[in-house]
Amino acid sequence: MIKRALISVSDKNGIVEFAKELEKSGVEIISTGGTSKLLLKNGIKVVGISEITDFPECLDGRVKTLHPAVHGGILAIRDNENHMEQLEQLNISTIDLVVINLYPFKETILKPDTTLEEAVENIDIGGPTMLRSAAKNHKDVTVICDTSDYDKVLQELKEIGDISYDTKYRLALKVFEHTASYDAMIAGYLRERINGDLPEKLTLTYEKIQDLRYGENPHQKAAFYKEVKPEAGSMVKAVQLHGKELSFNNINDTNGALETLKEFDQPTVVAVKHANPCGVGTGYDIYDAYKKAYKADPISIFGGIVAANSTIDERTAEEINKIFLEIIIAPDYTEEALEILKQKKNIRLLKLKDIEKKQTKSSMDIKKVSGGLLIQDNDMELFKDEGLEVVTDRIPTENEIEDLKFAWKVVKHIKSNGIVIAKGGKTNGVGPGQVNRIWAVENAIRQATEDTKGNVLASDAYFPFGDSVEAAAKAGITAIIQPGGSVRDEESITKANQYGIAMVFTRMRHFKH
Numbered sequence: 001m002i003k004r005a006l007i008s009v010s011d012k013n014g015i016v017e018f019a020k021e022l023e024k025s026g027v028e029i030i031s032t033g034g035t036s037k038l039l040l041k042n043g044i045k046v047v048g049i050s051e052i053t054d055f056p057e058c059l060d061g062r063v064k065t066l067h068p069a070v071h072g073g074i075l076a077i078r079d080n081e082n083h084m085e086q087l088e089q090l091n092i093s094t095i096d097l098v099v100i101n102l103y104p105f106k107e108t109i110l111k112p113d114t115t116l117e118e119a120v121e122n123i124d125i126g127g128p129t130m131l132r133s134a135a136k137n138h139k140d141v142t143v144i145c146d147t148s149d150y151d152k153v154l155q156e157l158k159e160i161g162d163i164s165y166d167t168k169y170r171l172a173l174k175v176f177e178h179t180a181s182y183d184a185m186i187a188g189y190l191r192e193r194i195n196g197d198l199p200e201k202l203t204l205t206y207e208k209i210q211d212l213r214y215g216e217n218p219h220q221k222a223a224f225y226k227e228v229k230p231e232a233g234s235m236v237k238a239v240q241l242h243g244k245e246l247s248f249n250n251i252n253d254t255n256g257a258l259e260t261l262k263e264f265d266q267p268t269v270v271a272v273k274h275a276n277p278c279g280v281g282t283g284y285d286i287y288d289a290y291k292k293a294y295k296a297d298p299i300s301i302f303g304g305i306v307a308a309n310s311t312i313d314e315r316t317a318e319e320i321n322k323i324f325l326e327i328i329i330a331p332d333y334t335e336e337a338l339e340i341l342k343q344k345k346n347i348r349l350l351k352l353k354d355i356e357k358k359q360t361k362s363s364m365d366i367k368k369v370s371g372g373l374l375i376q377d378n379d380m381e382l383f384k385d386e387g388l389e390v391v392t393d394r395i396p397t398e399n400e401i402e403d404l405k406f407a408w409k410v411v412k413h414i415k416s417n418g419i420v421i422a423k424g425g426k427t428n429g430v431g432p433g434q435v436n437r438i439w440a441v442e443n444a445i446r447q448a449t450e451d452t453k454g455n456v457l458a459s460d461a462y463f464p465f466g467d468s469v470e471a472a473a474k475a476g477i478t479a480i481i482q483p484g485g486s487v488r489d490e491e492s493i494t495k496a497n498q499y500g501i502a503m504v505f506t507r508m509r510h511f512k513h
Contacts, residue, residue, distance in 0.1 A: 009101045032065065074141055102127045234258075309355055311334060418512065423454060483506050
């Protein structure tokens with residue numbers, strides 16, 4: 001039975017209506033500060049916290065509920081005779097319902113000009129303590145930290161006169177998830193300010209955006225979560241304008257397209273299939289870029305994802321609509337373009353403001369492994385500060401340099417071992433995910449949709465043997481970009497000189513596993 005309730009909430013949505021229903025059921029209400037004033041103003045009888053503790057709220061309200069009269073009433077085990085005798089001796093009454101939501105720390109730190117002092121002042125101390133006390137003793141105490149649970153509790157009170165153990169258990173679980181997230185948010189905010197080393201203990205907190213129909217495969221459960229402070233231009237900030245609900249694979253593949261797209265400043269289109277870029281094009285406008293991305297691999301783009309860093313106009317939309325695509329993501333669409341694209345019922349149209357904004361180094365790349373996590377900085381760089389190093393007799397032309405830089409940006413996002421063949425701001429052949437480098441080279445050459453003569457080639461890691469250079473030479477490749485760093489670099493350089501190929505080293509590797 002719920003005879004006494006303690007209510008102290010920052011989010012006051014629905015609390016007056018909830019408290020009125022409790023009062024109708026004969027529940028005595030204890031409250032604090034602003035919550036108490038609101039309830040009294042609405043005609044609800046309230047016992048002030050100081051009447052319970054016999055001690056005034058102090059330190060600007062920082063100390064009010066941290067008292068044995070409060071926590072004893074919450075934590076006492078009702079069927080423990082010793083506990084109940086102690087309460088009687090200490091003149092402490094039990095508290096059967098605790099309704100708390102915490103100081104708005106998240107809302108505070110999301111404001112653009114929040115100071116450290118403001119953030120710290122919004123770290124709740126008494127709230128989490130009472131929530132955890134009630135959740136620990138959930139067999140005897142009902143605890144609510146989420147306004148959406150008010151109706152469920154009132155419904156059970158009306159139907160069975162009490163709260164079922166199953167509901168108490170679920171509410172307690174929600175509390176521990178909530179307080180863990182709250183503390184992780186605080187730790188993350190404080191660590192972000194010092195930009196220090198990776199922590200010895202890592203607790204991450206994410207908020208569910210939506211449940212997904214299934215994961216990579218139909219037998220896997222899945223959901224989509226977001227960071228508390230997602231960066232501008234990230235996938236979680238995309239707004240869906242049209243089409244079916246996004247799937248697990250849709251979201252993962254679109255994110256891969258965005259990562260590649262962010263390497264480019266000029267109008268660019270990235271086509272992705274199964275998380276790998278299958279066609280990338282840059283041009284003087286987005287139509288030109290799309291045409292190049294399509295021509296790069298008109299077969300693989302079918303059923304794929306297209307990411308663009310400029311507004312999709314009518315002409316580009318008409319071209320896009322000639323084939324089947326799963327998703328288009330862009331910073332915006334003209335009205336005419338939307339009208340054309342929406343003719344296809346199922347295509348997902350996503351709008352992402354600041355789509356070109358690059359990630360910061362403060363964000364982390366996280367991979368789940370069995371029993372743990374691998375964490376690293378995001379791969380934000382392209383070359384060493386000193387730039388490209390020409391290691392062959394022949395120096396690449398200005399056009400080749402541009403093509404090499406283009407190919408290098410793309411190969412950075414190809415699954416290793418990865419090779420990209422390109423020319424004129426367009427990929428021509430992509431060889432992803434091979435177990436050895438010569439196979440990746442041969443695959444890229446074989447998959448090329450146009451003659452590779454006069455093209456350049458990018459490799460995400462060094463060539464350990466001269467066979468890759470030889471294969472490139474036979475395909476008409478005129479320049480190669482690779483990290484260098486193999487003990488057999490000289491073999492590759494000698495082969496390049498033999499065939500008159502220009503080769504540059506970046507001294508920076510971009511494995512992507």
